[in-house]
Amino acid sequence: MLNKTECSAFVIPIRDCLDILSGKWKLPILGALMEGKKRFKELERSIPHITPRMLSKELRELEINQLVKRTVYDTVPVTVEYEMAPYGHSLKKVLMEMKDWGTQHRKRIMTTDTPIVTEELDVVEV
Amino acid sequence: MLNKTECSAFVIPIRDCLDILSGKWKLPILGALMEGKKRFKELERSIPHITPRMLSKELRELEINQLVKRTVYDTVPVTVEYEMAPYGHSLKKVLMEMKDWGTQHRKRIMTTDTPIVTEELDVVEV
DNA sequence: GTAACCACTATACCAAAGTATACCGATATA
DNA sequence: TATATCGGTATACTTTGGTATAGTGGTTAC
Numbered sequence: 520m521l522n523k524t525e526c527s528a529f530v531i532p533i534r535d536c537l538d539i540l541s542g543k544w545k546l547p548i549l550g551a552l553m554e555g556k557k558r559f560k561e562l563e564r565s566i567p568h569i570t571p572r573m574l575s576k577e578l579r580e581l582e583i584n585q586l587v588k589r590t591v592y593d594t595v596p597v598t599v600e601y602e603m604a605p606y607g608h609s610l611k612k613v614l615m616e617m618k619d620w621g622t623q624h625r626k627r628i629m630t631t632d633t634p635i636v637t638e639e640l641d642v643v644e645v
Numbered sequence: 646m647l648n649k650t651e652c653s654a655f656v657i658p659i660r661d662c663l664d665i666l667s668g669k670w671k672l673p674i675l676g677a678l679m680e681g682k683k684r685f686k687e688l689e690r691s692i693p694h695i696t697p698r699m700l701s702k703e704l705r706e707l708e709i710n711q712l713v714k715r716t717v718y719d720t721v722p723v724t725v726e727y728e729m730a731p732y733g734h735s736l737k738k739v740l741m742e743m744k745d746w747g748t749q750h751r752k753r754i755m756t757t758d759t760p761i762v763t764e765e766l767d768v769v770e771v
Numbered sequence: 772g773t774a775a776c777c778a779c780t781a782t783a784c785c786a787a788a789g790t791a792t793a794c795c796g797a798t799a800t801a
Numbered sequence: 802t803a804t805a806t807c808g809g810t811a812t813a814c815t816t817t818g819g820t821a822t823a824g825t826g827g828t829t830a831c
Contacts, residue, residue: 528744528748529679529740529744530672530673531747531751532744532745532746532748532750533666533740533743533744533747534672535751536744537666537667537743541667542819543818543819544819546656546659550656553655558778559777560778563778570819570820570821571778571779571780572780572781572819572821573819573820584750585754595828596776596777596826596828596829597777597778598777598778599777599778606753610746612742612746613742613743613746614655614659616738616739616742617659617663617739617742617743618655618659618662619658620658620662620735620736620739621657622658623735624658624661624665624710625658625661627732628710668788668789669788669789670789685807685808685809686807686808696789696790696791696792697808697809697810698809698810699788699789700809701808701810702789721797721798722796722797722799722807723808724807724808725807725808774829774831775828775831776827776829776830777826777828777829778825779824780824781823781825782821782823782824783820783822784820784821785818785819785821786817786818786820787817787818787819788815788816788818789815789816789817790813790814790815790816791813791814791815792811792812792813792814793811793812794812795808795809795810795811796807797806797807798805799804799805799806800803800804800806801803801804801805
C-alpha cells in the first residue's frame with residue numbers, strides 16, 4: 520500500500536519511462552539497432568512499413584533521450600550512422616522485465632480467457 | 646546483439662506490456678488502488694480531472710487484463726468495489742524497474758542536458 | 772540525359788485517444 | 802418538492818499520433 524507521496528514518486532518516473540518507449544516505432548527501431556549500427560536507409564529497409572518521416576522523428580526522440588547515438592561522416596554524400604548509445608544499454612533490465620512479464624501474460628491471456636490479442640506485428644527484417 | 650527471431654521475441658511481448666500500461670489514466674488508477682480497495686466514485690475523487698467515461702474505460706481494460714478485480718455488492722443502490730487483483734501484483738517487478746530507471750533518467754536529463762520535462766502530473770489525492 | 776541513391780523535410784490528410792457535457796433510474800436527505 | 806448520491810453511459814467535440822505522397826540538393830551509374 521502506498522500513501523499519497525509515495526504514489527506520485529511512483530507514477531511520475533514510470534510515466535517518464537513509458538513516454539520514452541511510447542510510439543509505434545520506438546521498439547522496432549531499438550530492436551533493429553540491437554542488431555548493430557545502421558544507416559538511415561538501412562533502418563528504413565529493416566523496419567517494414569515505416570515512413571522516413573516517422574523514422575526521423577522517432578530517432579530524434581531517442582537521440583534526445585541519449586538512448587541512440589547519431590554520427591555524421593563527412594563523405595559525399597553524407598553518411599549518417601545510428602547506434603545504441605552506451606546509456607541505451609541501461610534500459611536492458613527494464614526491457615527484459617517487460618519482455619518476461621509480457622511473455623507470460625500473453626500465454627496467460629491466451630489460455631485462461633477470451634483472447635485479447637494485440638494486432639500482428641511486422642517482423643524486423645535483417 | 647539480436648538476430649531477427651530474437652528481435653520479434655523481444656518486440657512483441659514488450660509491446661504487449663506497454664499496451665497494457667498505456668493510456669493517460671492507467672498508472673494513476675493503479676496507484677490509487679495500491680492505497681487499497683476503492684469504489685467508483687472514490688476513485689473518481691482521488692484522481693484529479695479524470696472523467697467517469699475514462700475511468701470506466703480504463704478500469705474495464707485493467708479488469709480484462711486481470712490486473713484489477715471488480716466486485717458488485719447487492720445493495721441498494723449497488724456498491725461496486727475495485728481492487729488490485731492478486732495477478733496485479735505480478736507487475737510489481739516491472740513497475741519497480743521502470744520507476745528506478747525513470748527516476749535516474751529524470752535526474753540525468755535534468756542535469757546533463759536541455760531539460761525535456763514531461764508535463765506536470767496531478768498528484769493522486771487520498 | 773536520366774534514373775537512382777543518400778538523408779531527410781514539407782504538406783496534407785486520417786484515425787485513435789482523450790475531453791466536455793449531459794443524462795440514466797433508483798434512493799436517501801433537507 | 803428539490804437536491805444529491807450511486808455507478809456508470811451517450812453524444813459530440815478537440816487534440817494528438819501516424820500515414821501518404823511528394824520533393825530537396827548533390828552524387829554516382831547506365
